[in-house]
Amino acid sequence: MxxxxxxxxxxxxxxxxxxxxxxxxxxxxxxxxxxxxxxxxxxxxxxxxxxxxxxGRKISKEKIFDIQSQERIGMVQLVESQKKLIETENLDVPESKYQDKTFELIQLFLNGNQAVLTKGNKVKLINDGNDKFDQMLEDIRKAKDHIHVTYYIFRGDSIGKKLLKALEDRAKQGVKVRVLYDPVGARVLGKHFFDGLRQYGGQAEPFFGSRFFLINLRLNYRNHRKIVVIDGKIAYTGGFNVGDDYLGLYEEMGYWRDTHLRIEGNGVLSLQTRFLMDWNASTKQKTIEYDESYFPFSGLKGDTDLQIVSSGPDNEMHAIKKGFIKMISMAKESVYIQTPYFIPDEALMETLKVAILSGIDVKVMLPNKPDHPFIYRATLSYAAELIDYGGEVYIYDNGFLHSKTIVIDEEILSVGTANFDIRSFKLNFEVNAFIYDRVLAQSQVQLFKKDAAQSFLLTEEIVDGYSTWELFKQQFSRLFSPIL
The missing domain is CATH 1.10.1200 (Non-ribosomal Peptide Synthetase Peptidyl Carrier Protein; Chain A)
Structure with missing residues (x-):
């Protein structure tokens, strides 16, 4: 012994x-x-x-350099091209009650993320999966030159096969079709799923790592972006992935409440650049060269000004997180947040607390059911802390809430792929649209209030009623929140 x-x-x-x-x-x-x-x-x-x-391992310096070199190739072309439309030294700041602060937010993204302000876009908020896929499939069927697709989760179920069929049909007609999928999110796809697309001249490649799940040593760094670009004129981004669950067809999850964007205008070109950079970083033998056909400047399409901001483990800037911090610190009246996971780091949590103590109306909406129980328990722990300071937390009770939005003072709105958690800020590759448009911001607030009518308020009484075992699980899960 x-x-x-x-x-x-x-x-x-x-x-x-x-x-x-x-x-x-x-x-x-x-x-x-x-x-x-x-x-x-x-x-x-x-x-x-x-x-x-x-x-746990960080991306190697060699890999970081390789990704950043690809970014410089694409970004230089984009910035130079868009300077034809916008003089970045004298930005025409969208009308706002805090003109100087809006300028600061725009400059933050321009200086820290090379995110150009694009003006006059036509943007549609989509909050239902059936509406999103119906509209997107219609746009895909009209494509004439190219279709670029990135999704984190891509399932081979009914909607996945329907999308694949639409892509194959366009590839048959000579349209350049490229699909970039995350090897973790698409791990359930059979290895022959995209064979038909390739047979017709399309391409499908895994992002940043082996498609063989068990030998992918970079699987912690996930391409969580969702981007579809059609002919460089129409783009989609937001929370919806490809799967029947996103149509509310999974009984255990119920109705799927999410938020997506359909964009027409020069904001599309920023999403196009993001796709090209990701593609070139992932496919060494099939890289795409800059071509003007991918960047057809369309002029003003609507009234919406926006910036496309991306972040990931290849860059220590954490631009989306900094954008959230800046937005919350700018707020004079209200902050409305929807997120499936609420695991803020210390900086974001302190910013929210300061806003609450300053009299700002801070409301956060979370789902009533976990798709990741461990993460959900940590989420409830942070939610309870926010309530202690006077914030309001709503628990969506009409299915599963997957929407990733933040809006301040009914003026500035962010919609994208980033959850309000450490993983999205530091480990995932994400993309968000920061939108300077009162009408869209107010529309999102109305959606929030509509969802709140199908939610219940998480109160101190509910939190105080948690059992000792439940509190232990929440605090234990929270210990691992920096790496969840």
Whole structure:
């Protein structure tokens, strides 16, 4: 027994020492993430290292450089082209009650993310999956030159096959069709799912890593973006993926409440650039060269000014998170947030608390059912903390809420792929539209109020009624929030 005991303690000490060495050797890692990974590796000797191998390692410097080099190729062309329409040194700031602050937000994205302000777009808010796919499939069937598609989740169910059929039909007619899918989100697809598309001249490639799930050492860095660009003239982005669950056809999830955008105008060109950069970073043998046919400037299509902002683990700027912080700090009256996961880092949580204590009406809406139970428990813990400071948290009770929106003072709106959580801010590749349009912002507020009528308010009494076991699970889950 003495030998077994000695071996046990030697194993624990060696595991702990290796854990410290392994986690701390990677520079520029967030302190909270360091402690979370140490907890995982020490609590799960041996197995914790396997988890870390697949989920914990940062992107190598070589890979970061490679992605950034691709970005420079695409971004230089975009910025130079759009300078024909916009003098970035003298931006025409959208009319606002806080003119200077709006200018600061625009400059934040321009300087930190090279996100050009595009003016005069026509933007439609879509909040139902059937409406989204009906409209998008109609647009795809009219494509004449190219169709570019990126989705995080792409299922081979009825809507997945319907979309694939529409893409195949256009490829048969000589339209250039390219599909970029995330190897984690599309892991359930059979390896021959896109064979027909390829047979007709289309292309389908995994983003940033092997499509073989079990050997993909970058699977923690997910392309969570959803982008569809049709002929460089129409684009879609937002929360909907491709699957029958997004049409509300999964009984266990119920009605699927999400938010998506259909964009016409020069904002499409920013999403086009984002797709081309992602494609070139993923497909070394099939890279796309800059071509004016991909950037057909269309002039003014509507009244909406917007910026397309992207973020990911390839860049320490965390532009979308900084945009949220700036928006919340700008608010004079109200902040409305919808998100399926509410796991803010310390900076965002403090910004929300400051807003609440300053008299700003802060409302957050969350789903009433988890699609990831571990993450949901951490979400409830942060929600309870927000309530303690006077914020309002609504629990959507009409199915599953997957919408990712934030609107301030019924003036500025953000819709995109980023959840209000650390994973979206630091680990996922995301894209959001920041929209300067009172009409759309007010429409989103009305949608929020409509959803609130199908929700219940999470009160202090409900939180106080949590059992000791439930509170333990919430706090335990919260320990791992920096790496969830």
């Amino acid at each position: 003495d030998i077994i005991s000695a071996l046990f303690w030697i194993t624990i000490l060696l595991n702990s020492a290796l854990a410290i060495f392994t986690v701390f050797r990677e520079k520029e890692r967030d302190i909270a993430a360091i402690w979370a990974w140490l907890l995982v590796i020490i609590m799960l000797p041996g197995f914790g290292f396997v988890i870390y191998l697949f989920l």
